[in-house]
Amino acid sequence: MDKLKIFLILLLAPLHAYPQQALVKTIEISDVQSAYVDRPGDLYILQKKNIKKYDVQGNLVSELKLESKPLVFDPRDGARSFVCIENKCSFFTEETKQEFTIPQEFVIEPSLICSSGDHNVWVLDKADFSLKKISPTESKMLAEVVVDATLFKQKPEILMMREYQNFLFILDKNVGIVVFNGIGKRIRVISEPNLSYFNFLGEEIYFKKGDKLVYYDLFDTTTREESIDAACKYALITDVRKYLVYENKVDIFENP
Numbered sequence: 001m002d003k004l005k006i007f008l009i010l011l012l013a014p015l016h017a018y019p020q021q022a023l024v025k026t027i028e029i030s031d032v033q034s035a036y037v038d039r040p041g042d043l044y045i046l047q048k049k050n051i052k053k054y055d056v057q058g059n060l061v062s063e064l065k066l067e068s069k070p071l072v073f074d075p076r077d078g079a080r081s082f083v084c085i086e087n088k089c090s091f092f093t094e095e096t097k098q099e100f101t102i103p104q105e106f107v108i109e110p111s112l113i114c115s116s117g118d119h120n121v122w123v124l125d126k127a128d129f130s131l132k133k134i135s136p137t138e139s140k141m142l143a144e145v146v147v148d149a150t151l152f153k154q155k156p157e158i159l160m161m162r163e164y165q166n167f168l169f170i171l172d173k174n175v176g177i178v179v180f181n182g183i184g185k186r187i188r189v190i191s192e193p194n195l196s197y198f199n200f201l202g203e204e205i206y207f208k209k210g211d212k213l214v215y216y217d218l219f220d221t222t223t224r225e226e227s228i229d230a231a232c233k234y235a236l237i238t239d240v241r242k243y244l245v246y247e248n249k250v251d252i253f254e255n256p
Contacts (some may be wrong), residue, residue, distance in 0.1 A: 002073065013182035021242060021253040025058030028249050032233065033069065035070055037199070038078035041238035050082075057242050058252045062094075072113050074162065080115040082115040089121065089136070100136035101242050110210060112161045114168075122168055124161060131168070131184045151175065166202050167218070171198060175244055177205065179218075190216055199238050 021170040029045060029163035036044040042061070051064040051073060072084040080093050087110050088098040102110050115121055116133065119140060123124070123132045133143040157173035167187075168180040176192040190205070192214070198207040204215045211230035216223050228235045234245040242253040 006159075010082075012252070020062075024056075024241070024252040024254060026249055026251050027054065027058050030180070030246055032245060034073075035234040035243065035250075036073065036075050036195070036234060037238055037243065038075035038081075040078050041239075041241055042075070042078055043236070043252075044073070044075050045245070046070070047219055052070065054250075055187065056238075058254075066171055074115055076115065082246065086111075086115045086192075098136070102134065103139055106134055106141045112170075114161045114163055116163045116183065117166065121159065122163060124158060124170070129156070131180065143183050145180075147178075148186060151178065151186070151189065158197075158199060162198075165218070169205065171195060176221045177207075187220075195233060199236055201239075206237065208232075213237070226252050 005125055031047045033046045034047060035046070038044070041056055045052045048069050049066045051066070052060060053062045064149045066085065067083040070083050070085050073080040074116070076082055080091055080092055083089065087102040088099070089102070090097050091099070098245040102113065102123055107125045109122050109125060110123045111126035111256060112123055112124040117148060120133055120135050123134055125132055126197065129149060130144060132141055135142055152172065152175060154174045159171045159173055161168070161170045166182040168184065170178045170180070172178060174193050175189065176188040176195065176199055177253050179188040179190065183189050192207065195207050195209070198205055201215070203219055204217050206213055206215045208228060211228055213228045213235050214223055229244055232246050236243040236245065237255060240255055241256045244251040244253070
């Protein structure tokens with residue numbers, strides 16, 4: 001009986017640690033620069049001067065050609081996306097486009113830009129290391145705060161910035177994810193250096209760390225982990241899909 005128990009434990013443990021998920025489709029694609037999902041769960045692949053959108057079945061549904069590689073792209077809710085090339089930005093749908101530039105009287109040296117839920121933008125000004133919230137339609141500054149430089153033991157290497165549920169998230173390579181509230185006040189640091197990206201699912205922020213996908217609850221700060229293929233560049237999760245994005249392909253799995 002003891003030997004039988006040991007055998008069953010060894011047999012079932014890998015199944016528990018690595019849950020099997022059905023492969024929906026594999027997309028062969030080259031020149032993958034980065035990857036995104038919108039709120040409905042569709043996938044976007046950024047190439048050097050091209051953004052391809054795929055539905056949850058892995059079918060190519062649209063393609064956007066750009067003049068050059070964007071500084072920022074955010075698919076948002078899928079109906080209204082946001083893109084910036086240098087300091088020229090636009091909110092766009094399939095039918096309309098709202099273009100604007102970052103006013104130089106407010107921002108000296110914009111290094112990162114992200115859209116906010118109220119159709120305004122946050123800008124990280126490299127000149128004085130400040131966060132500024134700008135209204136592109138009214139051309140005025142709504143908020144400004146200087147980021148505490150003592151937070152960074154080394155020269156900041158800011159990789160990405162996004163707003164989610166009225167919080168602003170900034171990823172620094174050496175520090176981790178710095179969280180600010182809606183008026184730019186720092187409220188938390190998720191100390192995880194050497195991350196390359198993060199994304200959101202419900203009330204959690206998640207990121208790839210080696211062969212683990214780490215989920216961090218934004219409200220009670222608890223974490224959970226999921227085993228992932230360390231070779232993928234991005235693991236993006238939605239309510240119904242798991243996208244594993246590699247340099248030359250995307251594996252799409254069901255996410256029960």
